Amino acid sequence: MACELWTENLDAYFDGELPADEARAFNEHLRQCATCAAEGLRRVQQKRAVQAVGQRFTPNPAFRASIQKSIAAPRQSPWGWRWLPVFLSATAATLLIASAFLLNLQHDRRSEQQLLSELVDQHVATLASANPVDVVSSDRHTVKPWFQGKIPFTFNVPELQDSPFVLVGGRVAYVSQSPGAELIFRVRQHQMSVFIFQERGLREARENEAVRTALSFQVRTWRHNGLRYFVIGDASAQDLDKLSELIKAAG
Amino acid sequence: MPLFERLYNFAHWLTQDREEAEDLVQETYAKALKGFSSFQPGTNFRAWIYQILRNTFLTSRTGLKSTATVPLDLGGDDETVPAANDTPESILLQRSDQQLVQEALGRLPVPYREVLLLCEFEEMSYQEISTTLAVPVGTVMSRLSRARRALRDTVQELRGNKGT
Structure with a gap:
């Protein structure tokens, strides 16, 4: 069946992953083939459904605050040691x-x-x-x-x-x-x-x-x-x- | 939606538990901060941080359990079930049962759930997903196809259960 070739590419087409020329050909086929059009519609609906339910969980404000704090917190000792050689060489350069x-x-x-x-x-x-x-x-x-x-x-x-x-x-x-x-x-x-x-x-x-x-x-x-x-x-x-x-x- | 909230949402979808999701996000940020030097500027930051989150999840207790019990890419290359019974009415019905989709998504094995979320919700390209999951693009495509079929089957199953 000729449509088998197309159905293989249905996902890639609706995910926007087909090269432009193939996508154009696919588009043309969808206008003429009711079976592929129906299947395409079903997949788009499912895609949208997952998209809609995907946003389900929101982080706690307290948790967000603690993450922000942990990112912003200065990491004293490793920072100090990491920059020690830079500091030393800068001092040496200044003296020189x-x-x-x-x-x-x-x-x-x-x-x-x-x-x-x-x-x-x-x-x-x-x-x-x-x-x-x-x-x-x-x-x-x-x-x-x-x-x-x-x-x-x-x-x-x-x-x-x-x-x-x-x-x-x-x-x-x-x-x-x-x-x-x-x-x-x-x-x-x-x-x-x-x-x-x-x-x-x-x-x-x-x-x-x-x-x-x-x-x-x-x-x-x-x-x-x-x-x-x-x-x-x-x-x-x-x-x-x-x-x-x-x-x-x-x- | 900012990346932090998306990461949390994704983490919660993976762990299915608020506390575990928080631990996962916290650890992800700690690892990202520590390993920021390994991030190559110009490459995809989103894929990089999702990759950290996912790897952290896979090595966690819940993650290990989820992959130990579900073989990856299960199901072979079954033919797509013809969509002959799809009518405008059935599509309308599908639109109304988001609840079912949500439940079905939560029931899917982690490899299917994550690939669906990355593609549909995060709207990542196949290439980005391939980077995040560290698998070839071809694997992304086949896993995505199976995940979609599994989701549809599960929704139908849930609908059938509710109908009876």
Whole structure:
């Protein structure tokens, strides 16, 4: 009997488990075959009956509450032990990062100190030299052009009128194999050196604008437009500050 | 209906006892919490938790008893009884006897009862049922077919008893 083939698939059809094309064919057959249609209807009725009676038991509110409590309750000890290795490794990682940071900081400080010592040495050498400057001029319009082609950047020499400072001259200085400008100023009997370097050449010196002393010389340093400025001298702190302000104002 | 209530309902259907059902659900949740790492995200959570509940039931005293006394997939491949005597009247009658269906379902062996509930009430796909019961899809289909026949027979039997 041809219907036997179909009845085998009745369950799958009404359970929605037949592939789309087979389901379409089945649908077509159901329209034409009264026996299969009746059997199908009976099965759908039974399916619905089970569906309807399936929902029969409801949990006690007290039981529901106790389950919710048991799920929400923090499981102290296993949780603690489980996370112990994570906690330990996190602590170790934090310590490692912190010590690396401190080491880095120390390294930075050391290299900054080295740089300052080098600059102070150059300043002292300039003071001691018989020919302290390569371009002798108090005219800033002479000194600035002199550096053209000698250093890979340009800078402005401050206007010194109405100030106690006198421009003595300039020379090329070197730090970490990078050329820079050294300007020598005089205030009363004190000489001060202003070093200007490209920041790129001083990658290790990361200190920001700062005031400090090195080997009892006063030092002022700041950065501007990719250049790093150092003012070094044995004049008073006020004098260094004033000169620094003039240079900063010149940009 | 939230999963918790469905789980409880299913547990009660399996155990046929409120207290046992509560124990079963409690243990299921405890196992699910403990073994949550074994659940693979992206797979069927419902089938996973029903599987835990069912396995817990099968290893319980009631569960062991129910499977020990009823051979699985009993009944062979009998031909479907022709539904020649089904008429609109008899269908109407069937609609009215939900009470009978409920009683018959409770009387069915656990393997039939659970597969019917998973398919009709939980509306699980054959694949989901296969995962939950840990049997091939083909077995799901044949067991479902036998369970439906058994249910119909039991309803008719109960109706006959009531009629006489």
